[in-house]
Amino acid sequence: MIAVRGLSKEFDGVKALxxxxxxxxxxxxFGLIGPNGAGKTTLIRILTGQTPPSSGEVLFDGxxxxxxxxxxxxxxxxxxxxxxxxxxxxxxxxxxxxxxxxGIDRQSASGRVEWLLSWAGLEEHADRQARHYSxxxxxxxxxxxxxxxxxxxIYLDEPTSGLDPEARVSLWGLIDLLAGEGxxxxxxxxxxxxxxxxxxxxxxxxxxxxxxxxTPQHIKGLLGADRVEMRLPxxxxxxxxxxxxxxxxxxxxxxxxxxxxxxELPDKLPEIVSTLAGRVSDLHYREVTLEDAFLRFMxxxx
Amino acid sequence: MxxxxxxxxxxxxxxxxxRLLLVVLVIYPFLIMGVIGAAFGDAGRPVPIALVxxxxxxxxxxxWTGIETDEAQGLQRRFRRRGGSVRExxxxxxxxxxxxxxxxxxxxxxxxxxxxxxxxxAELSRDEIDAIEQDLRGEADAWHEFSTAEEAAASLEEGRSxxxxxxxxxxxxxxxxxxxxxxxxxxxxxxxxxxxxxxxxIREYASERLARDDLKRGRVDAVIVLPxxxxxxxxxxxxxxxxxxxxxxxxxxxxxxxxxxxxxxxSRIKDGVVRNKTEAVVAGLYxxxxxxxxxxxxxxxxxxxxxxxLDLKEATGDRPDMxxxxxxxxxxxxxxxxxxxxxxxxxxxxxxxxxxEVSSVAGRVLSAKxxxxxxxxxxxxLWTGVLCGAILMVIEDEEGMRVRLGLTEMGAFSLVGSKLxxxxxxxxxxxxxMLALAVAVFGVFASNALxxxxxxxxxxxSCIGIGLVIAAFARQVAGAVVLSVLVSFPLIFMTGAVxxxxxxxGFMQWIARAIPLTYAIEAxxxxxxxxxxxxxxxxxxxxxxxxxxxxxxxGSFLVRRRSV
Ligand SMILES: Nc1ncnc2c1ncn2[C@@H]1O[C@H](COP(=O)(O)OP(=O)(O)OP(=O)(O)O)[C@@H](O)[C@H]1O
Ligand SMILES: [Mg+2]
Numbered sequence: 001m002i003a004v005r006g007l008s009k010e011f012d013g014v015k016a017l018x019x020x021x022x023x024x025x026x027x028x029x030f031g032l033i034g035p036n037g038a039g040k041t042t043l044i045r046i047l048t049g050q051t052p053p054s055s056g057e058v059l060f061d062g063x064x065x066x067x068x069x070x071x072x073x074x075x076x077x078x079x080x081x082x083x084x085x086x087x088x089x090x091x092x093x094x095x096x097x098x099x100x101x102x103g104i105d106r107q108s109a110s111g112r113v114e115w116l117l118s119w120a121g122l123e124e125h126a127d128r129q130a131r132h133y134s135x136x137x138x139x140x141x142x143x144x145x146x147x148x149x150x151x152x153x154i155y156l157d158e159p160t161s162g163l164d165p166e167a168r169v170s171l172w173g174l175i176d177l178l179a180g181e182g183x184x185x186x187x188x189x190x191x192x193x194x195x196x197x198x199x200x201x202x203x204x205x206x207x208x209x210x211x212x213x214x215t216p217q218h219i220k221g222l223l224g225a226d227r228v229e230m231r232l233p234x235x236x237x238x239x240x241x242x243x244x245x246x247x248x249x250x251x252x253x254x255x256x257x258x259x260x261x262x263x264e265l266p267d268k269l270p271e272i273v274s275t276l277a278g279r280v281s282d283l284h285y286r287e288v289t290l291e292d293a294f295l296r297f298m299x300x301x302x
Numbered sequence: 303m304x305x306x307x308x309x310x311x312x313x314x315x316x317x318x319x320x321r322l323l324l325v326v327l328v329i330y331p332f333l334i335m336g337v338i339g340a341a342f343g344d345a346g347r348p349v350p351i352a353l354v355x356x357x358x359x360x361x362x363x364x365x366w367t368g369i370e371t372d373e374a375q376g377l378q379r380r381f382r383r384r385g386g387s388v389r390e391x392x393x394x395x396x397x398x399x400x401x402x403x404x405x406x407x408x409x410x411x412x413x414x415x416x417x418x419x420x421x422x423x424a425e426l427s428r429d430e431i432d433a434i435e436q437d438l439r440g441e442a443d444a445w446h447e448f449s450t451a452e453e454a455a456a457s458l459e460e461g462r463s464x465x466x467x468x469x470x471x472x473x474x475x476x477x478x479x480x481x482x483x484x485x486x487x488x489x490x491x492x493x494x495x496x497x498x499x500x501x502x503x504i505r506e507y508a509s510e511r512l513a514r515d516d517l518k519r520g521r522v523d524a525v526i527v528l529p530x531x532x533x534x535x536x537x538x539x540x541x542x543x544x545x546x547x548x549x550x551x552x553x554x555x556x557x558x559x560x561x562x563x564x565x566x567x568x569s570r571i572k573d574g575v576v577r578n579k580t581e582a583v584v585a586g587l588y589x590x591x592x593x594x595x596x597x598x599x600x601x602x603x604x605x606x607x608x609x610x611x612l613d614l615k616e617a618t619g620d621r622p623d624m625x626x627x628x629x630x631x632x633x634x635x636x637x638x639x640x641x642x643x644x645x646x647x648x649x650x651x652x653x654x655x656x657x658x659e660v661s662s663v664a665g666r667v668l669s670a671k672x673x674x675x676x677x678x679x680x681x682x683x684l685w686t687g688v689l690c691g692a693i694l695m696v697i698e699d700e701e702g703m704r705v706r707l708g709l710t711e712m713g714a715f716s717l718v719g720s721k722l723x724x725x726x727x728x729x730x731x732x733x734x735x736m737l738a739l740a741v742a743v744f745g746v747f748a749s750n751a752l753x754x755x756x757x758x759x760x761x762x763x764s765c766i767g768i769g770l771v772i773a774a775f776a777r778q779v780a781g782a783v784v785l786s787v788l789v790s791f792p793l794i795f796m797t798g799a800v801x802x803x804x805x806x807x808g809f810m811q812w813i814a815r816a817i818p819l820t821y822a823i824e825a826x827x828x829x830x831x832x833x834x835x836x837x838x839x840x841x842x843x844x845x846x847x848x849x850x851x852x853x854x855x856x857g858s859f860l861v862r863r864r865s866v
Binding site: 048049050070073074076077078080082083084085086087088089093096097098100101102103129145146149 | 304309312316320697701702703705706707708709711716
């Protein structure tokens, strides 16, 4: 649905994005993970037409577009990183205003507003000024405001940063609902749990360039995925080599400790243990998290 | 322009739900107006002026008292305490001289142990003098009154009195010289009271020092001292009659008012004196023609002389040698009579003073209150216009809504347009209410209020335009407010709002010409105070519209450019 090719952005000498290539399919939840200052917001700003790229192109449904053109603008929704609503308007007034500005006629607008209020769980507070809301409610309002005009793709810039765990889960619930409706989601985060839970595909952005991309599984797998550590006295290397070779695993030794890694490790573990029966002790299964992967990629360690 | 109505409603809600904005944008200008209204509500009231009449003030006398007491030192100490700024004198002579010129009005002398006397003097009010007298009586063993200073001095010297006390008693009513003016006889003080009564509120003071003290305390705006011989000088014109005027120049406006009103009534006095004198001279000249008392000398009139000569000519008809001489005399008399009549007519003409009949171009005499309202309204347009333009726009940034709005379907100029419309409405409504209040409640004069509204609208565009330009340089409401104040403040001083434009140096006038507020003030005071029509202020209104268009275009360009 959206694709960017060779996208770069430079702010007076600061290279915020370096030749980024990405693709988001229709109905897909795409996650862009990266540390502070990686360029996530900059990319969203380019994709939502707030700032032009220094070079590169943005394709929408296969056609090169100017993100400012109305046809595109009306099909995207945005939940900016900083809260964006009028604090002294109520949730209902905020939503109704946007509905008017999106040119939705009065009647359907009020229906749409009521629907969004109940969808976001804000009906009870719909007539209170938004500045009095909790952070979680504010973020749900912000999300609802990005959806007033039923966009095909919604850009969420760190939607859960600063929320408590409960509010976070409740927001995730709403994002899941969106994904279920077949909207594309473009989400940035530095919360790996969030990326793992919501996204179908991920890209890791570090210092403006994409370090890696793929499904969460794939990304985790790249780290050598899960691994088993065990104490194995010297002298069994021949047998270890043989069984690993057969199962498509790799191993390495550091002193007494042998580490085995490779795909589908849990299924293959019993065979290794039985082959080396009696000689193995202190066996630990270490599951790799996205967090590990992220930290590795951030440091540039492959 | 799509969505403009919704945006305007939204902004209006943001204003009325924000107490600070409500006060700053809507209420504040009214508060200012109330304050200024209260300050000028009393404008046109007479200038309070202190009058010290020294003309004939030497016709006073000291009343001397001597007391016997053993508390002489204590009384002296108490006198020093009560007397305020007490002066010390070397001896009786110096003390009495000081009293004669009005430096002090009370003296207290007490014999010192070494035989010399300490002389103290003070300027006291009647009540204070009474209090001191009470005090003295309380401590007195015996009480003597003296009819002369010499008696008193002798009493102190010879030890019959321990303390001497002298109070200056003016001989009221003293027989000062008077002058006949406008059907009445006036002494110096009455002259000032009579001619100054329309524009000033005269308060008489016993001495210059007391009057100066009240001038310093702001109880009067000026002090007039009528020097000795003032009326005499005025009557004889032997010397210039000098009026000493002391003005508090720390407040220029006050000083200006005081000086103008004093000049006004003194010139009327002068006119009256000149007219009287001229009339006297004219009357004297007619006496030369018709005969009578010519300034104390009985004269035979020229007409009589001519008659006599005619008789003589008839009587000497038989003496042709005499006829020629008599004819010369008759001709001379006739010429002199004609010349005197010409001279008298000429003097009469010059005796007529110039009268200023003051009336206003608006057909009504204006007060300071009237004059301040156009500037006040212009300032409120500036204040509200700039702040409204800036704040309403910056709120979008502060709330993070610029981006969101940018993604909607709203028209390209809806955002700027909605701000402009709402701000114009606020400014306009505010100024209109202010104008109505000024006229209805404060009784301010506005010769053409409807036209003033047109100018208010025209002026609001420029101010809102300035606000938009400011909005392009601020991201938060607080920053926008600070910038607005920083920008508005010098603008206020560089226009005619505070100082008259004509009094500014040339380059400042050029700067003032580059500020839209200048034109707003000119046009508003034109239509409100000078009764001007649209055609008269067309140039200023045009300038306001041009500035408005330019600033709004610049503002919306900067604001829109910054959003990218
Ligand atoms: N308008 C700008 N002018 C100059 N530099 C900018 C601008 N916007 C972003 N940058 C720089 O570009 C880089 C990327 O910033 P960006 O905000 O896109 O990071 P981010 O990944 O969103 O970070 P965060 O997790 O903190 O939101 C940073 O180094 C930032 O300082
Ligand atoms: Mg960011």
